[in-house]
Amino acid sequence: MWLLPLLGLLLGLAFGLLTDIQIPAVYEHYLSIAVLAALDTIFGGIRANLQQVYDDKVFISGFFFNIALAAALAFLGVHLGVDLYLAAIFAFGVRLFQNIAVIRRILITKWEERHIKKDENTV
Amino acid sequence: MKKSFQNKNNKITRKHFIILIVCIVTGFIIGYSYNLTKDEEKVNNSYLNQEESYREDLIEQQERNKELTEELNNLQVRIREFEKSFAENKDEYEHLLDEAEKLRLIVGEIPAQGEGVRVTLKDGEYDPNSTNPNEYIVHESHVLSVINELKISGAEAISINGQRLKSNSYIRCNGPVITIDGKQYPAPFVIEAVGDSQSLVASMKIVGGIFDQLLNDRIVVTIEESDLIQMPSVNDES
Numbered sequence: 001m002w003l004l005p006l007l008g009l010l011l012g013l014a015f016g017l018l019t020d021i022q023i024p025a026v027y028e029h030y031l032s033i034a035v036l037a038a039l040d041t042i043f044g045g046i047r048a049n050l051q052q053v054y055d056d057k058v059f060i061s062g063f064f065f066n067i068a069l070a071a072a073l074a075f076l077g078v079h080l081g082v083d084l085y086l087a088a089i090f091a092f093g094v095r096l097f098q099n100i101a102v103i104r105r106i107l108i109t110k111w112e113e114r115h116i117k118k119d120e121n122t123v
Numbered sequence: 124m125k126k127s128f129q130n131k132n133n134k135i136t137r138k139h140f141i142i143l144i145v146c147i148v149t150g151f152i153i154g155y156s157y158n159l160t161k162d163e164e165k166v167n168n169s170y171l172n173q174e175e176s177y178r179e180d181l182i183e184q185q186e187r188n189k190e191l192t193e194e195l196n197n198l199q200v201r202i203r204e205f206e207k208s209f210a211e212n213k214d215e216y217e218h219l220l221d222e223a224e225k226l227r228l229i230v231g232e233i234p235a236q237g238e239g240v241r242v243t244l245k246d247g248e249y250d251p252n253s254t255n256p257n258e259y260i261v262h263e264s265h266v267l268s269v270i271n272e273l274k275i276s277g278a279e280a281i282s283i284n285g286q287r288l289k290s291n292s293y294i295r296c297n298g299p300v301i302t303i304d305g306k307q308y309p310a311p312f313v314i315e316a317v318g319d320s321q322s323l324v325a326s327m328k329i330v331g332g333i334f335d336q337l338l339n340d341r342i343v344v345t346i347e348e349s350d351l352i353q354m355p356s357v358n359d360e361s
Binding site for chain 2: 004005006007008009010011012013014015016017019020021022023028031032034035038039041042045054056059060063
């Protein structure tokens with residue numbers, strides 16, 4: 001179950017590393033935001049999965065919509081001369097940390113539960 | 124593995140398919156940005172390296188400049204030393220040249236000219252009372268003593284009747300004429316000397332000196348100072 005996403009990640013990494021397209025320096029902000037959005041979505045998905053509220057539509061729409069929104073913000077920021085992409089980075093960063101924290105808590109709870117179960121089994 | 128998922132229900136497969144796509148996209152974005160950043164770093168590094176190398180070049184050049192400046196200074200110091208020694212040599216050389224000139228003048232290799240005196244020795248008037256004409260004609264001894272006196276008083280060049288005297292010149296009596304370096308000259312003898320005319324004349328006319336002696340020997344002597352006396356070199360045949 002964990003192997004498939006990992007495989008996909010590695011495949012994507014390989015693609016990305018092998019791609020040799022140069023983009024103008026102006027669009028670098030878009031890329032950073034896209035990275036954050038993608039990570040946020042993935043961790044959100046993981047969290048949702050762990051909380052058993054996972055939904056395909058929410059996940060996939062969230063992924064692309066977040067990326068699009070971040071790109072739009074960055075675009076606006078570039079054209080207005082205001083670093084609006086910082087807002088996206090901030091939001092995504094906060095959410096990333098929150099998601100990871102939730103995942104951590106859930107995993108710990110699960111681990112403890114398993115441990116207790118194991119203890120119960122052994123006892 | 125996929126088969127096992129497919130063997131499960133359709134929802135899981137779809138879910139995993141979506142996750143796969145999302146993961147691929149994420150991986151692509153991450154990898155791409157990593158790649159880009161690496162390239163940028165490379166570019167930046169190359170810029171930095173270039174700057175660094177330029178700076179090193181500059182430092183090298185500055186050091187070279189410093190070395191060359193030092194070398195230049197050293198060379199200038201050496202040139203100054205050379206010039207100094209050259210100037211000293213020049214002084215010496217000029218000194219030597221002067222000396223050589225003087226010596227040539229004395230030896231008679233170059234024509235002499237300058238202030239000096241002209242001493243003319245003439246035979247005395249015929250004296251019927253005297254039986255011996257030797258008593259009133261100019262002898263070579265007179266000429267010699269005049270020349271000697273002129274030399275004593277610093278004459279640089281002496282000529283007799285236009286014949287320049289050399290260091291090895293000889294004067295001998297040959298009857299009514301005197302022979303100077305193989306050439307015969309009759310009276311009157313015009314002895315010219317280049318030198319300080321005042322001292323020459325003074326030494327000639329000193330009391331009890333050559334002038335008095337000549338007058339005593341009844342020789343007609345005329346001494347005249349001249350601002351410009353010219354005489355040929357010994358090599359010129361007069």
